[in-house]
Amino acid sequence: MLIAPVRQLGEGERPAVERLLDRDPFAAAQVAERVAAHGLSWWRADGRVLGYGARRRLEALCWLGGHLTPVLAGAPAVAAFAELLAGEERLCSSIVGRADAVLGLWDRLGPHWGPARDVRPNQPLLATDAVPAGPVDPDVRRVRTNEVDRLFPAAVAMYTEEVGVSPLLEDGGRSYRRRVAELVRTGRAYARFVDGQVVFKAELAVVTRRTAQIQGVWVAPEWRGQGLATAAMAAVVRDALARVAPTVSLYVNDYNVPARRVYERCGFRPVGTFATVLF
Structure with missing residues (x-):
């Protein structure tokens, strides 16, 4: 039995998905790009978007395609996504995203999907909105x-x-x-x-x-x-x-x-x- 509602999302829930992606624009960028290009129809997007939460109260997402990427997934959402995914064959080549969610998923999915070739637990996510102050290479x-x-x-x-x-x-x-x-x-x-x-x-x-x-x-x-x-x-x-x-x-x-x-x-x-x- 699933810990909480997890379901595959369709095009009808795209506005709610986009609002959620906008709340984490840097960490969710890879998912946001795919949704913008292909929507939520899995046959067009080469992947599925899973949602956590009530139908009118979407709380977290998980992109499942060539990569597995959780978005805004707290501990309850991680547990729910992992329970569903543990029963599926692993097709993705990596799990990538905010560290707490990725490592939480791996703790639960490792026994089913392991072993991993490499685990990189600490990758600083960086951003800027300013033009660099130093020299710029004119040949690039x-x-x-x-x-x-x-x-x-x-x-x-x-x-x-x-x-x-x-x-x-x-x-x-x-x-x-x-x-x-x-x-x-x-x-x-x-x-x-x-x-x-x-x-x-x-x-x-x-x-x-x-x-x-x-x-x-x-x-x-x-x-x-x-x-x-x-x-x-x-x-x-x-x-x-x-x-x-x-x-x-x-x-x-x-x-x-x-x-x-x-x-x-x-x-x-x-x-x-x-x-x-x-x-």
Whole structure:
């Protein structure tokens, strides 16, 4: 028996879902982007949105697709989502979101879905609405559509380093390449090229009307430690604020001290803590 009402939400409840997503614009950005693009029809969105609470009093959400993402899920909602999900086969590749909800879900789902490949319990969630005060790298720009072949090896290197597995292992990397190409086509991929090679890259991986979330930040190994990243990130933030959204956000592993220093110098401030469980 379920601890509290959990149900799959449909398009008729979209206004209530959007109000809930607006209450947590940085942590809920990935879900908000998908709902804005595809609504709540699971056959269009490649995922389901589960709701917790009475029909007229929606209290929390849980996106279930390639990733599992809880939104505004307190302890009772976490318990209810976990009870439902424990009876299903795990299809997601990660659980990601605010740390208290993610780790609470993992405590309950671990015996059913485990083991995890990695658990990252402390990932500062950062945001800014101000143009960085320091220098901006004039050579960092949006990647052009005819430069996808040059960007792709750097994207693969970043993904492999960050996630711990190569994106080429799944379907030979075709789906990942489509994702990279789409980010380039929509003006959401940035890079600095030196002699035709990418030495810095970053993407606006998630865009909503409230924030642009940066992911995929990478500096070529031979260029690290030379002070490149701060001015390069400043260029990305400046363009994103001017062109895309009123705020820029991201999350970072707590142990990545050099990256955290770069983001602090670019004006990012803490707005919460994420956690990620990788399968």
